[in-house]
Amino acid sequence: MSVSKSHVPKAAGGMDHNGVADAGSVLERTGACDLPITFQVVIQHVSRGGKAAALVEFKNEKAKPIHMGHPSIRALIGLADAANIPLFLVRYASDFSWYFVTPGNAKASEFIPEPCELSELEWIQLLYRCRGRNMPDKLASRFV
Numbered sequence: 853m854s855v856s857k858s859h860v861p862k863a864a865g866g867m868d869h870n871g872v873a874d875a876g877s878v879l880e881r882t883g884a885c886d887l888p889i890t891f892q893v894v895i896q897h898v899s900r901g902g903k904a905a906a907l908v909e910f911k912n913e914k915a916k917p918i919h920m921g922h923p924s925i926r927a928l929i930g931l932a933d934a935a936n937i938p939l940f941l942v943r944y945a946s947d948f949s950w951y952f953v954t955p956g957n958a959k960a961s962e963f964i965p966e967p968c969e970l971s972e973l974e975w976i977q978l979l980y981r982c983r984g985r986n987m988p989d990k991l992a993s994r995f996v
Contacts, residue, residue, distance in 0.1 A: 906979065907932045910943075911942070913945050914946065932960075938955070938959040940953050963978060973992065
């Protein structure tokens with residue numbers, strides 16, 4: 853299943869000017885599909901040139917806890933480490949008002965050394981930093 857750009861809100865949960873999904877689970881946010889709340893959503897964030905910039909494992913705040921020893925998490929750690937990219941384990945509020953971000957590997961710890969709660973703006977800024985870029989002012993102004 854694909855989610856077209858036209859189905860994605862233009863606010864923070866939409867696509868940036870490169871067509872890359874930002875913030876939250878686009879699938880849940882747009883109602884593009886009817887998924888159980890514990891469905892695992894992994895999003896790969898891509899930088900210019902098509903190089904993977906980060907892996908993100910999203911869970912809604914009401915989902916079961918994330919366990920670092922779970923085989924799917926261990927597999928994500930292996931993928932991120934092999935690609936030398938950060939893996940972030942994220943729990944997000946149902947209203948997308950906060951994101952609790954945990955570094956999933958050593959590369960992620962270079963961006964956030966400890967688990968922390970971020971606003972939607974801070975979360976998107978972090979994803980841009982992973983791409984080696986600053987968030988465009990035009991996008992940041994949507995959060996004022």
